[in-house]
Amino acid sequence: DVKVTQSSRYLVKRTGEKVFLECVQDMDHENMFWYRQDPGLGLRLIYFSYDVKMKEKGDIPEGYSVSREKKERFSLILESASTNQTSMYLCASSSPGTGSYEQYFGPGTRLTVT
Amino acid sequence: AQRVTQPEKLLSVFKGAPVELKCNYSYSGSPELFWYVQYSRQRLQLLLRHISRESIKGFTADLNKGETSFHLKKPFAQEEDSAMYYCALSPNAGNMLTFGGGTRLMVKP
Numbered sequence: 001d002v003k004v005t006q007s008s009r010y011l012v013k014r015t016g017e018k019v020f021l022e023c024v025q026d027m028d029h030e031n032m033f034w035y036r037q038d039p040g041l042g043l044r045l046i047y048f049s050y051d052v053k054m055k056e057k058g059d060i061p062e063g064y065s066v067s068r069e070k071k072e073r074f075s076l077i078l079e080s081a082s083t084n085q086t087s088m089y090l091c092a093s094s095s096p097g098t099g100s101y102e103q104y105f106g107p108g109t110r111l112t113v114t
Numbered sequence: 115a116q117r118v119t120q121p122e123k124l125l126s127v128f129k130g131a132p133v134e135l136k137c138n139y140s141y142s143g144s145p146e147l148f149w150y151v152q153y154s155r156q157r158l159q160l161l162l163r164h165i166s167r168e169s170i171k172g173f174t175a176d177l178n179k180g181e182t183s184f185h186l187k188k189p190f191a192q193e194e195d196s197a198m199y200y201c202a203l204s205p206n207a208g209n210m211l212t213f214g215g216g217t218r219l220m221v222k223p
Contacts, residue, residue, distance in 0.1 A: 042118075042216045043158075044213075045210060045212075094209060102163070107157050108157065
């Protein structure tokens with residue numbers, strides 16, 4: 001059973017703080033993704049990674065960076081948190097080798113920036 | 115660039131009524147289309163994909179390339195179908211997904 005875990009379910013940070021969101025998957029998936037989920041806007045891709053140390057910008061990368069030092073772990077970094085980054089953050093993983101584009105999602109981290 | 119549109123943010127039906135969640139897309143190639151579902155307090159998960167032509171939990175979805183639509187249908191809605199539904203598109207041979215804005219389905223008793 002694919003398992004994607006995220007380090008926190010709820011997080012409250014102050015404006016200007018550096019924030020780390022961690023995601024770990026245990027299925028040896030090559031691809032990992034970070035989305036933010038906002039009402040009415042659906043899921044928007046922030047960054048994705050198709051291999052260790054590789055990353056690609058998604059649709060809304062501004063204000064974010066990522067790190068993938070190990071295959072199973074993909075971190076999202078908010079260098080200087082702002083109130084407009086208050087959102088639900090979802091991590092996902094997938095394996096193109098299966099021939100399926102199905103993405104497996106973590107439970108989400110609800111981040112509030114005050 | 116591809117785009118997915120779900121015109122209804124909220125759809126409310128009575129138990130036993132038919133339900134159709136609309137999804138329209140724009141993409142110049144041949145995309146893969148998916149429906150993902152998020153039940154209350156659960157993680158987002160795949161419901162079905164067009165390529166497998168399957169029926170999951172009584173739901174079906176047909177890809178209409180002429181109308182660029184991928185509507186999700188169920189003939190008799192159940193209360194447990196209440197959830198948030200997202201339509202998603204993957205470009206041909208791509209691994210990325212583009213999601214629509216989502217439709218909240220409420221099935222009333």
